[in-house]
Amino acid sequence: MQKQPVTVIGLGPMGQAMVGAFLDQGHPVTVWNRTASRADDLVARGAARADTLAQALAANELVVLSLTDYAAMYDVLGSATAALPGRVLANLSSDTPEQARDAAQWAAGHGATHLTGGVLVPPPAIGKPGSSTFYSGAREAFEAHRETLAVLTDTDYRGEDPGLAALFYQLNMDMFWTCMLSWLHSLAVARANGITAKDLLPTAIRATDLRYFLEFYTGRIDADEHPGDVDRLAMGVASVEHVVHTTRDSGVDPALPATVLEIFRRGLATGHGSDSFTSLIDVLAARP
Numbered sequence: 001m002q003k004q005p006v007t008v009i010g011l012g013p014m015g016q017a018m019v020g021a022f023l024d025q026g027h028p029v030t031v032w033n034r035t036a037s038r039a040d041d042l043v044a045r046g047a048a049r050a051d052t053l054a055q056a057l058a059a060n061e062l063v064v065l066s067l068t069d070y071a072a073m074y075d076v077l078g079s080a081t082a083a084l085p086g087r088v089l090a091n092l093s094s095d096t097p098e099q100a101r102d103a104a105q106w107a108a109g110h111g112a113t114h115l116t117g118g119v120l121v122p123p124p125a126i127g128k129p130g131s132s133t134f135y136s137g138a139r140e141a142f143e144a145h146r147e148t149l150a151v152l153t154d155t156d157y158r159g160e161d162p163g164l165a166a167l168f169y170q171l172n173m174d175m176f177w178t179c180m181l182s183w184l185h186s187l188a189v190a191r192a193n194g195i196t197a198k199d200l201l202p203t204a205i206r207a208t209d210l211r212y213f214l215e216f217y218t219g220r221i222d223a224d225e226h227p228g229d230v231d232r233l234a235m236g237v238a239s240v241e242h243v244v245h246t247t248r249d250s251g252v253d254p255a256l257p258a259t260v261l262e263i264f265r266r267g268l269a270t271g272h273g274s275d276s277f278t279s280l281i282d283v284l285a286a287r288p
């Protein structure tokens with residue numbers, strides 16, 4: 001039986017990996033990209049190049065978008081809205097929940113169905129086990145195309161609200177970028193002390209495996225309980241001060257841990273010194 005044909009628009013590193021995964025699994029793929037030459041290798045592997053965007057949209061019901069952001073989607077699709085009726089746009093470009101909700105309305109206004117996607121893995125993991133993408137939007141359209149979309153990554157459907165997949169994605173990125181930056185910061189301090197990234201790797205892997213702490217504190221946070229029976233914020237302040245001092249003593253810019261320290265100290269100033277550091281969630285939630 002012929003596999004479902006699919007159109008992919010946007011051939012950055014991610015779109016290219018997605019086309020490759022579809023081709024590997026025997027799905028006929030039509031491709032279009034603003035810079036047409038990016039399709040050359042994929043065409044050599046069996047993809048069909050659409051000469052115009054309208055042809056790309058007309059070719060298949062399921063259209064995967066892999067663009068830098070939603071502004072790029074309007075730039076691209078805005079020129080061919082007449083070809084949109086009946087299309088299911090699986091938009092795997094990342095942007096904010098509000099952008100996703102607006103896009104779903106915009107697509108519906110042009111007779112298309114928008115599915116929001118938030119891809120959680122880098123291009124080399126596309127088509128590999130263990131990868132995952134958040135989806136949200138019209139359930140019926142998602143269910144109709146789930147099997148084909150699952151060629152790319154596992155699918156994690158979060159509900160009908162088109163903003164939800166984008167929200168879960170942004171929550172993921174919130175953690176990802178701050179964790180990655182803290183790793184880079186510790187590497188800057190390590191390097192200033194003659195320690196390489198390779199030397200630090202086992203320590204870095206242990207330090208960023210926060211599963212025990214997340215599981216321990218999750219129930220307490222949902223219950224709004226922050227007892228200082230295991231850790232006290234006053235201890236946390238002293239600990240972060242040590243990080244700031246070690247950074248300075250190493251001749252490295254302390255901006256990152258200094259920001260962390262400032263947040264910890266705000267918690268102290270609001271009387272949470274004897275509570276757990278998790279009481280900082282109220283400090284973080286309040287706009288200064």
Ligand code: NDP
Pocket residue numbers: 010011012013014015033034035038066067068069071072075076092093094095119120121122123
């Ligand atoms: P890139 O930004 O490298 O490529 C995006 C594509 O968007 C290119 O095909 C580019 O066309 C096109 N594009 C950008 N602006 C416009 C425009 N104004 N008009 C027409 N086309 C435009 O992104 P990636 O491929 O790396 O990623 C795609 C999406 O996937 C992004 O939203 C990203 O956040 C998300 N993502 C990426 C990951 C990664 O590791 N790369 C991981 C998880 C999610 P052209 O070739 O002509 O420049």
